[in-house]
Amino acid sequence: MPITKFLFWNINRKPVADVVAELAAAQKAEVVILAESVISPRRLLATLNGVAGQGYHLSTGISKGITILTRFSREFLRPVFESDHVSIGRLMLPARSEILLAAVHLPSKLYWSNESQSFECVELARRIAEEEDRAKHQRTVLVGDMNMNPFEPGLVSSVGLNAVTARRIAERVTRTVQGRPYRLFYNPMWGHLGDVRGDTAGSYFYDSAEHLNYFWNVFDQVLLRPELAKRFDSDQLSIVKSVGERSLVRGDGRPDATLYSDHLPIVFELDF
């Protein structure tokens, strides 16, 4: 089956169109999803398409917080639900199974309590299930800046996104609590917590002088429904630290928030 490559990056309102263009070209990304972009669509398209061999289109979506560009015609990605921090669309490529692409930038811990963040996940899960019912399938990929780690209740709880650590568990499709079935996601980002791959031990770093501090966080995540998880290659999922000669991280492995963003991009491939 054909493979489609996705790139997600919260660019933190930085004027980094040229870096996005280099990154998209280097990764051969067919779908580029940006959060917190304040770059004008015209400039973004001109820069991305200025790089040889590119041919990006801007999605018809109008979400203020999510920008989506595709290397195929915009008619193949049809938004069905949006808000200023969520964009859900039906991706219908020729001769491929339709999938639902949900891109999000959930509210920050700066403004919302952990409990409110969890409730927002309940709402998001309900919305996704509703769109799946309308689309009559559950081939959904959810990607974005969750502003929560994979282990937090909003991500893990049955009424939230119900995203589990292992695809063998996700294969159950649903899990039942108190007689009620809840649809499962597989969250491969669990495998990116910690420094097993080097000094960059997550996608976002935050240090504060308080008792509970994770330092490294994996806020930027991709979650897959079981049908997509089955053919998902974990080796093709990475947190990106450099683009060509350009390093997106400092010497200590932390995101270089001065030159680029305080978040690192993630890339992954989907076979559908």
Next chain:
Amino acid sequence: MAAHADLWGDIAPSAVRTPASILREQGSLLGAKTNHLIEGQVETQISGRTFYHSFNLVVPALENYSYELFKIYHGVNIYPVQVGPPIDGLANEEAFVTWLGQKLSSPETKRIIGNLLAQANS
């Protein structure tokens, strides 16, 4: 044994206009203003003791594409109603209507509605 006395007294709905009913009124006005190309719909969810109301712009011509313009929530006492940061709670109907007027007529809302109309007409 004495008959059971009715201790309830008179019961009647509170005279206060709820935020949901105010939103529904505005939703129907939007339909009329856009030849029903865009409908303003209110979706209510109840979680625990909290009532959540989403105000959605729905475009029937785009297979019911839906844009959630904002979300508010309140408890059983209705007011204060929470509209999200940076504003704390809105203490009464008057404060809520003032906030709603600013939200619905804001440049950002106009941009979204303009974009939806362009797509619905194309």
